[in-house]
Amino acid sequence: EVQVVESGGALVQPGGSVRLSCAASGFTFSSYAMTWVRQAPGKGLEWVSGISGSGVSIYHADSVKGRFTISRDNSKNTLYLQMNSLRAEDTAIYYCAKLDRGYGSGAYLDYWGQGTLVTVSS
Amino acid sequence: SYELTQPPSVSVSPGQTASITCSGHKLGDKYACWYQQRPGQSPVLIIYQDNKRPSGIPERFSGSNSGNTATLTISGTQAMDEADYYCQAWDSNTVIFGGGTKLTVL
Numbered sequence: 001e002v003q004v005v006e007s008g009g010a011l012v013q014p015g016g017s018v019r020l021s022c023a024a025s026g027f028t029f030s031s032y033a034m035t036w037v038r039q040a041p042g043k044g045l046e047w048v049s050g051i052s053g054s055g056v057s058i059y060h061a062d063s064v065k066g067r068f069t070i071s072r073d074n075s076k077n078t079l080y081l082q083m084n085s086l087r088a089e090d091t092a093i094y095y096c097a098k099l100d101r102g103y104g105s106g107a108y109l110d111y112w113g114q115g116t117l118v119t120v121s122s
Numbered sequence: 123s124y125e126l127t128q129p130p131s132v133s134v135s136p137g138q139t140a141s142i143t144c145s146g147h148k149l150g151d152k153y154a155c156w157y158q159q160r161p162g163q164s165p166v167l168i169i170y171q172d173n174k175r176p177s178g179i180p181e182r183f184s185g186s187n188s189g190n191t192a193t194l195t196i197s198g199t200q201a202m203d204e205a206d207y208y209c210q211a212w213d214s215n216t217v218i219f220g221g222g223t224k225l226t227v228l
Contacts, residue, residue: 045210046219059216095165109167
């Protein structure tokens with residue numbers, strides 16, 4: 001059974017940092033691209049970052065570019081999101097999602113985690 | 123930047139057909155997906171590659187995509203279908219979501 005489980009959400013002060021993790025199981029992790037998607041309270045879904053199966057290709061939304069870094073450790077079947085210089089507008093539930101193939105057009109997000117809440121507030 | 127536009131809300135009576143649209147420039151040239159998000163839950167993929175259903179998704183859910191509009195159709199809508207629905211496509215290497223549509227089953 002495919003599972004992705006996020007952790008690491010926290011209450012963080014503006015300007016602070018936090019690292020999210022996503023533990024994957026039930027599939028050959030290195031063969032699939034992964035993404036992070038966030039949802040601010042009461043708002044819609046917003047794509048944050050994506051990474052290829054090998055970890056060589058990474059992509060970030062303009063809203064987080066230069067502040068967030070996506071990475072993966074295929075030996076640990078784990079996806080990460082390092083979040084620096086956090087702002088109030090980064091407050092959201094962060095979902096880890098598996099793509100059905102390699103990263104790119106036509107792929108779809110076939111498995112989602114339960115999400116982890118990041119709150120940026122003083 | 124590429125945008126997908128959805129109506130904020132759609133209402134339907136139980137047993138009737140609900141249609142939710144998603145508009146974007148030449149969206150028909152891309153693949154569209156749809157996700158269902160029930161209150162307090164994570165999104166679930168219900169349609170991929172315009173009109174395919176993942177295993178376990180009821181047949182009452184169907185999709186189409188042509189021109190500038192993708193459409194999610196729910197036939198014989200049930201109370202359990204009340205949820206937020208999001209369309210999704212790609213623009214280069216960016217995942218694009220529509221703003222979401224709240225489906226109310228009256």
